[in-house]
Amino acid sequence: MNADIVVDAKYKSCPGPMIALAEAVGKARPGQVVKLLATDQGAPSDVKEWASGTGHEFLAAEKSGEVYEIYVRVTG
Amino acid sequence: MPKLALIVASEKIDKLFPAVTLGTTAAVSGWDVEMFFTFWGLLSLKKGFQPSGVSLDYKEYEPRFSEAFASGSIPDWRTVLVQGVSTGKIRIYACSASLGMFGMKQEDLESYVNDIVGAATFLSKAKDSNVSLFIS
Numbered sequence: 370m371n372a373d374i375v376v377d378a379k380y381k382s383c384p385g386p387m388i389a390l391a392e393a394v395g396k397a398r399p400g401q402v403v404k405l406l407a408t409d410q411g412a413p414s415d416v417k418e419w420a421s422g423t424g425h426e427f428l429a430a431e432k433s434g435e436v437y438e439i440y441v442r443v444t445g
Numbered sequence: 446m447p448k449l450a451l452i453v454a455s456e457k458i459d460k461l462f463p464a465v466t467l468g469t470t471a472a473v474s475g476w477d478v479e480m481f482f483t484f485w486g487l488l489s490l491k492k493g494f495q496p497s498g499v500s501l502d503y504k505e506y507e508p509r510f511s512e513a514f515a516s517g518s519i520p521d522w523r524t525v526l527v528q529g530v531s532t533g534k535i536r537i538y539a540c541s542a543s544l545g546m547f548g549m550k551q552e553d554l555e556s557y558v559n560d561i562v563g564a565a566t567f568l569s570k571a572k573d574s575n576v577s578l579f580i581s
Contacts, residue, residue, distance in 0.1 A: 382513070384469055388469060388528050392473075392528075418474075419473075
């Protein structure tokens with residue numbers, strides 16, 4: 370999946386990945402896709418819950434080796 | 446949006462870190478957060494405070510924590526808190542009675558402290574919280 374912005378939060382424990390993602394999404398434009406790279410096992414469900422609470426669109430979470438690639442589309 | 450109320454009653458890193466993690470995660474999720482620092486928790490609001498370590502009960506795990514912190518996988522607790530404060534969603538209250546107990550003054554506290562209040566004021570701010578936790 371293509372992403373407009375990539376946030377690398379690998380080897381950061383909670384709450385590092387969520388803070389980094391929230392910051393990137395806050396700066397992004399509506400419609401852009403942000404990809405979060407994380408190794409924290411809680412990240413996929415955290416991002417899903419965060420997106421549902423903030424109104425952004427959770428697209429997918431894929432695992433490549435030990436790294437989760439989590440995609441969110443920014444809403445307006 | 447939901448509201449989180451946290452009462453932080455310890456300045457040890459194993460208590461502070463989960464408290465600021467929950468507070469900041471809630472804030473970046475759009476929640477309102479009320480944090481009341483009381484008893485030893487108040488010490489962590491003193492300008493330049495650095496935790497002396499983990500609670501005595503968990504001293505055996507301290508090296509593991511220190512390693513994780515040194516490697517950068519665990520962020521600094523104050524950095525996490527300040528990131529949450531920067532959202533404008535967190536209000537931080539210093540307990541007035543604890544301030545008196547420690548002989549501290551408003552100017553001893555970090556600038557991100559919103560107010561010095563008593564229990565009744567905090568309860569009023571926190572009464573419509575969806576999640577409320579006492580961390581000690």
